Amino acid sequence: MQMKKNYFATTRLLVGYAIVMLLLTTACSKNKSNPEPEITEEEKLDESIKAVVPEISIQIEGNQEVKEKEVYLTATVSIKGNGVYPDLAPIKTRIKGRGNSTWELPKKPYKLKLDNKASLLGLGAAKEWVLLANYQDYTLMTNAIAMKIGQQLAMPFTNTIIPADLIVNGTYRGSYNLTQQIEVKENRVDLGKDDxxxxxxxxxxxxxxxxxxxxxxxxxxxxxxxxxxxxxxxxxxxxxxxxxxxxxxxxxxxxxxxxxxxxxxxxxxxxxxxxxxxxxxxxxxxxxxxxxxxxxxxxxxxxxxxxxxxxxxxxxxxxxxxxxxxxxxxxxxxxxxxxxxxxxxxxxxxxxxxxxxxxxxxxxxxxxxxxxxxxxxxxxxxxxxxxxxxxxxxxxxxxxxxxxxxxxxxxxxxxxxxxx
Missing domain, CATH: 1.10.1070 (Phosphatidylinositol 3-kinase Catalytic Subunit; Chain A, Domain 5)
Structure with a gap:
């Protein structure tokens, strides 16, 4: 009787072992046919560079949402530079939508018009500023790279693109680009007012x-x-x-x-x-x-x-x-x-x-x-x-x-x- 019990126990162990090996073999086979993509040296991001961007916070009066490109809403804007850019205590501004086809997308681009000229993120002081949403640009880099080329070619009045996290009415809205409004003004297209x-x-x-x-x-x-x-x-x-x-x-x-x-x-x-x-x-x-x-x-x-x-x-x-x-x-x-x-x-x-x-x-x-x-x-x-x-x-x-x-x-x- 004892031998019979040992026989069945051994058999159960062998069957269990075979099942485990079969599962492992199948998993390995799947991994060979569908291997996990390896990150190449070309693809790696430099971990030694700080992944820090500033945070721009906009509080709209009455927690209103921007729904139009023609109507400004009263608001305040403040900035946490996170040790990379200057902080900005809340100042008065107005905000509205902007863009053509980009305005129809879920992640909205915005235009700010400050009550008084101010420097944002170290850029030359002005009243009007642009927040690009880059909704369809999943790289979040295209405009920044193009502007860099323009600067390298010494093209006059080329904009500067600064990535920032945007908070509106206390809610995170995404990664945006702060940049200058294209206009004939000091620190912008710096020509005469009649040019x-x-x-x-x-x-x-x-x-x-x-x-x-x-x-x-x-x-x-x-x-x-x-x-x-x-x-x-x-x-x-x-x-x-x-x-x-x-x-x-x-x-x-x-x-x-x-x-x-x-x-x-x-x-x-x-x-x-x-x-x-x-x-x-x-x-x-x-x-x-x-x-x-x-x-x-x-x-x-x-x-x-x-x-x-x-x-x-x-x-x-x-x-x-x-x-x-x-x-x-x-x-x-x-x-x-x-x-x-x-x-x-x-x-x-x-x-x-x-x-x-x-x-x-x-x-x-x-x-x-x-x-x-x-x-x-x-x-x-x-x-x-x-x-x-x-x-x-x-x-x-x-x-x-x-x-x-x-x-x-x-x-x-x-x-x-x-x-x-």
Whole structure:
């Protein structure tokens, strides 16, 4: 009887052992066919860099929510710099919505108008400020990287992008970018109050605007303030006189270069080509400024969250690297305007030299900036994902893919300029 009991006990142990081994073998087999993705050296974020961003808190009177782009609500704004930026005690402001297509998204962009000029996060004092939501930009880096390129190219009045966590009425709203409002003011587009700031944009939604005679460009006047129809007529006539030089049969052998800053035009083309920002072809958010007696100058640059190989169907970045910024036969108004300049041998030569200087002297610094920026926002990005669930919550991969994209895009431009 004892032998029988031992036999059954041993049998049960052997069966149990076999089941355990079968389960382990199955699990290992599954792991081999579906291995956990490894984080490569390229993807790792630098843990030695502090993942600290400032916190911007906005308290709206009566705990109201911002529901319109036209109506300001009374509020206060304060900032915790978290040891990286200056703190700001609560000051009075007004807040409203902003943006075109971005305003329709769940995570709202905002505009602040302080009662009095103040410096926010160490930037030059002003009243008007912008909070970019970057809802569709799951990398949370596109605009910051583009502005960095503009600064490297010494494009005048290029904005500074500072990541921050935003709290509204005591509720966390996500990772935002604080940046300057594009306007003719001190510490902004620092020109005279009567100088010119134009925006070419197919939305065509400003109060003072015109369609140019030669190319039918949608031109909106951001500055100066229009107090009489004659002022708008004068601005229109001046722009169309310049435009006519581009369409003249003698172009580029005429004096059109007396009316536009060729170097800044080339810089504008380079930054939009490197970032793959095809929005300029519509055109959208194409700013041009001009001091009295000076030349038309491209910039400030703006709005890059549809660049970087963004696929319109999948809403994924880095989907392509070898598509030209300007295509032959593109009938979009911005593309027609910008393509004209590339017919000028001087522009082509300047483009070639500008790109080679940038690639050899500044490009690696841009890649280093991406490393630092991504490491800095790593905790903020995690909180933003928990709030909005946009993207794949894989900042290390987004950072690595961004660098790979820019390297491939740079190689593409190398080939492009060699053919100029």
């Amino acid at each position: 010119l700031l134009l925006e070419l944009d197919s939305n065509f939604d400003e109060a003072y605007k015109f369609k140019s005679k030669g190319l039918n460009l949608p031109v909106m006047v951001k500055n100066p303030d229009i107090t009489a129809p004659a002022t708008l007529d004068e601005i229109k006539a001046g722009f169309e006189a310049f435009e006519q030089l581009l369409l003249d049969s003698k172009f580029p052998g005429n004096n059109y270069g007396d009316y536009i800053d060729k170097q800044q035009l080339v810089n504008f083309l380079v930054v939009n080509n490197l970032t793959g920002n095809f929005e300029v072809n519509h055109p959208k958010s194409v700013f041009i400024h001009k001091a009295t007696g000076g030349k038309y100058t491209m910039g400030p640059i703006w709005d890059f969250d549809w660049g970087f190989g963004m696929d319109e169907d999948s809403h994924k970045y880095f989907s392509w690297t070898n598509v030209p910024l300007l295509k032959d036969g593109d009938t979009r108004l911005g593309a027609k305007f910008l393509s004209i300049f590339m017919k000028d041998p001087e522009i082509r030569s300047l483009y070639k030299q500008t790109w080679k200087n940038y690639k050899n002297g500044k490009f690696e610094a841009l890649l280093s900036y991406i490393e630092t920026y991504a490491a800095t926002i790593r905790d903020s990005q995690k909180k933003d994902y928990e709030r909005w669930k946009v993207g794949d919550n894989n900042l290390p991969k987004s950072k690595a893919d961004m660098k790979i994209y820019l390297r491939k895009r740079a190689a593409y431009i190398d080939a492009y300029v060699n053919g100029l």
